[in-house]
Structure formats: structure tokens, C-alpha cells
Amino acid sequence: MSTIRLEHIAHRFGKRRVLDDIDLDIEQSEFLIVLGASGCGKTTLLNLIAGLLTPESGRILFSGRDVTAQDVSRRNVAYVFQDYALYPHMTVEENIRFPLENMKWSKASMEVQVEETLERLHLADVRGQIPAQLSGGQKQRVAIGRALVRDPAVFLFDEPLSNLDPQLRDHLQVELKHLHRQLGKTFVYVTHDAHSAMVLGDRVAFLSGGRIRQVASPAALYREPAALEIARFFGFPPFNVLEQQGLNQLFQEPIPKTAVKAGIRSEHVRILPDETGICQVLWVQSLGDRTFATVSLGGVSLCGVCEYSDLREGERVAVHIDKNNMMYFDEEDFRITDC
Numbered sequence: 001m002s003t004i005r006l007e008h009i010a011h012r013f014g015k016r017r018v019l020d021d022i023d024l025d026i027e028q029s030e031f032l033i034v035l036g037a038s039g040c041g042k043t044t045l046l047n048l049i050a051g052l053l054t055p056e057s058g059r060i061l062f063s064g065r066d067v068t069a070q071d072v073s074r075r076n077v078a079y080v081f082q083d084y085a086l087y088p089h090m091t092v093e094e095n096i097r098f099p100l101e102n103m104k105w106s107k108a109s110m111e112v113q114v115e116e117t118l119e120r121l122h123l124a125d126v127r128g129q130i131p132a133q134l135s136g137g138q139k140q141r142v143a144i145g146r147a148l149v150r151d152p153a154v155f156l157f158d159e160p161l162s163n164l165d166p167q168l169r170d171h172l173q174v175e176l177k178h179l180h181r182q183l184g185k186t187f188v189y190v191t192h193d194a195h196s197a198m199v200l201g202d203r204v205a206f207l208s209g210g211r212i213r214q215v216a217s218p219a220a221l222y223r224e225p226a227a228l229e230i231a232r233f234f235g236f237p238p239f240n241v242l243e244q245q246g247l248n249q250l251f252q253e254p255i256p257k258t259a260v261k262a263g264i265r266s267e268h269v270r271i272l273p274d275e276t277g278i279c280q281v282l283w284v285q286s287l288g289d290r291t292f293a294t295v296s297l298g299g300v301s302l303c304g305v306c307e308y309s310d311l312r313e314g315e316r317v318a319v320h321i322d323k324n325n326m327m328y329f330d331e332e333d334f335r336i337t338d339c
């Protein structure tokens with residue numbers, strides 16, 4: 001039985017429907033990512049799971065129990081916010097202890113639990129400091145500690161790492177993944193960052209237009225996206241998309257009848273030195289370990305991996321496309337799977 005089940009959930013703010021017919025099963029102990037563009041309704045979905053909002057229609061079940069009408073205090077969930085939401089005048093230790101005082105824990109068990117949480121999150125050295133004296137990463141650890149200390153069944157995270165610089169974010173992502181393994185609890189984590197989704201998630205639910213478009217492992221979402229918008233959400237440099245004209249130029253062999261677009265990731269396009277090549281380099285991006293070049297072929301531009309890094313703009317090159325990794329999309333931008 002799944003920990004959390006959302007059945008036909010819809011929600012609106014005023015006249016605007018933000019979520020529509022959401023069905024989602026979140027498994028016991030899984031790390032589920034809700035991924036989508038800014039404003040697509042991720043926080044609203046998390047607030048509904050937490051019990052901070054009541055859906056307009058549909059049901060929310062926790063371990064088979066209908067909790068739709070129950071408020072946050074009865075759901076045994078902990079919520080970690082993007083902006084930390086720490087008490088500014090309390091020390092790290094007091095911030096972490098506060099939820100237990102609220103729940104009227106005994107002094108002795110409270111001390112054991114607070115101590116363990118401080119150790120687990122490497123906060124023991126800064127226990128006496130107030131939030132203004134902490135780095136962003138430490139503040140976020142305190143926020144996680146405050147959620148952890150209550151030992152809830154479910155953890156909800158709303159973009160908790162998006163205020164941090166990339167190195168710190170990567171570091172905390174690893175810590176969070178370890179924490180998830182150690183605790184064995186259910187984590188639901190919303191983000192607009194495909195990179196975080198890939199690193200953290202056991203599964204990713206892609207939300208767009210108020211609906212869940214696909215739920216799959218990060219690798220499956222990357223390799224077998226259900227639609228063009230999902231393919232485009234992942235990967236850098238951006239996913240190459242060829243419309244009808246490009247398709248006709250590049251492919252002599254038949255393409256699926258219903259295909260109106262094709263797409264390929266840049267790692268499956270190789271740019272090769274060739275003075276007689278029919279493509280011209282438009283620009284070159286070096287990432288240190290790899291170099292990508294965008295080339296033009298007639299009116300079509302394509303980004304691919306360069307075999308050598310001293311490529312110049314305007315140079316002539318050949319392009320090799322690994323057609324086995326080509327994806328085709330129909331009129332409604334859904335990926336065609338029977339090809």
C-alpha cells in the first residue's frame with residue numbers, strides 16, 4: 001500500500017484552476033520529486049498533501065486512511081521551506097528543540113532527540129548561534145533538523161536548496177540523499193530544477209498545465225520522455241528539435257508517418273572536422289571537460305559534441321547523428337513510441 005494516494009485532486013484559486021484531476025501514488029520510503037516550471041502548481045500540491053490547503057475535489061489518503069478533511073496537525077508530516085522559516089531570536093539548538101516543546105515531550109527524551117539531530121546534521125559546533133550568524137547551508141540544515149527532530153512519517157520539501165550556490169547545493173543534495181537512506185522515510189520534494197530531480201529522485205512526477213504528465217525514474221524521464229516539453233526540461237545544452245523542414249533535409253530514410261518533429265540530445269550528435277563538410281560552425285561552448293558546437297545545416301541549427309576543442313566559428317564540419325537515439329513527436333508534441 002502506498003503511503004500517500006492522491007485521487008482526482010483539483011484545486012483552484014478564485015476562478016483559476018491550478019491543479020486538475022491529479023492522480024498520484026507515493027510509495028512508502030520513496031524519494032519522490034515533483035518537477036515542473038515555475039508557477040505550475042508544485043507548492044499548491046505540497047500544501048494539499050500537508051493539509052495546509054483543502055482540495056476543491058478529490059481525496060487524499062495516507063496509508064489507506066482518508067485525510068482530505070484533516071488539517072496539518074493531524075497528518076504527521078514535516079515541511080521544509082525554501083526560505084528556512086527559522087525563529088531569528090532562537091539559537092540553533094532552541095530552533096530544533098522548539099517543535100518537541102510544542103508537543104510536550106519530556107525533558108529527558110527531548111534532550112536525547114535534539115542531541116542526535118545536531119550530530120546527524122553536523123550542527124553541534126554551532127548549536128549556540130542564532131540564524132543570522134549561520135551560512136545558507138547551515139540555516140537549511142537547521143530547517144531540516146527542525147523537521148527531522150519530530151520523527152514524522154513523511155517529509156515535504158519545497159525547493160529547500162534553491163537559495164544556495166551550486167557547490168553548496170550539490171553538497172547538501174548528497175547529504176539529503178544519505179539522510180533519506182538512513183531514515184527510510186517518505187520524502188516528497190518539489191523543484192523546478194531538473195538537475196536536482198535527476199540527482200535526488202527515486203521517481204519524478206512531471207507537472208505541467210495543472211496535470212501530472214509523466215511519473216518515472218529520472219533515467220526513464222530523460223531517455224523516454226512522454227512529450228516534447230519533458231524532453232526539453234532535461235539536459236544541457238538544450239534538446240535539439242527539428243521541425244518538418246529539418247527532418248526532410250537530414251533524413252532520406254522514412255520517418256514515422258505521424259511525426260511532425262524530431263529531437264535529439266546533443267550528446268548523440270557528433271561534430272567532426274571535415275573541410276568539405278556541408279555544415280558550418282555557428283558558435284562553440286567549452287565546458288572544460290567537453291566542448292559543444294552549434295552548427296547550421298541550411299536553415300537548421302543543431303548542437304553536438306565536438307571531437308576537438310579548437311574549433312572556430314565559420315569552420316566547415318561534418319555532423320554525425322546517432323539515429324538510434326532520435327525521438328519523434330506527433331502533432332500534439334507527444335513522443336511516438338512505436339518507431
Ligand SMILES: Nc1ncnc2c1ncn2[C@@H]1O[C@H](COP(=O)(O)OP(=O)(O)OP(=O)(O)O)[C@@H](O)[C@H]1O
Nearest residue numbers: 013014018036037038039040041042043044045192
Ligand atoms: N494563495 C493564492 N492565491 C491565489 N493564487 C495563488 C495562490 N497561491 C498560488 N497561486 C497561484 O497558483 C499558481 C501555482 O502556484 P504554486 O506556488 O503552486 O506554483 P509553483 O509551481 O510552486 O511555483 P514556483 O516554482 O514559482 O514556486 C500560480 O499561478 C500562483 O500565482
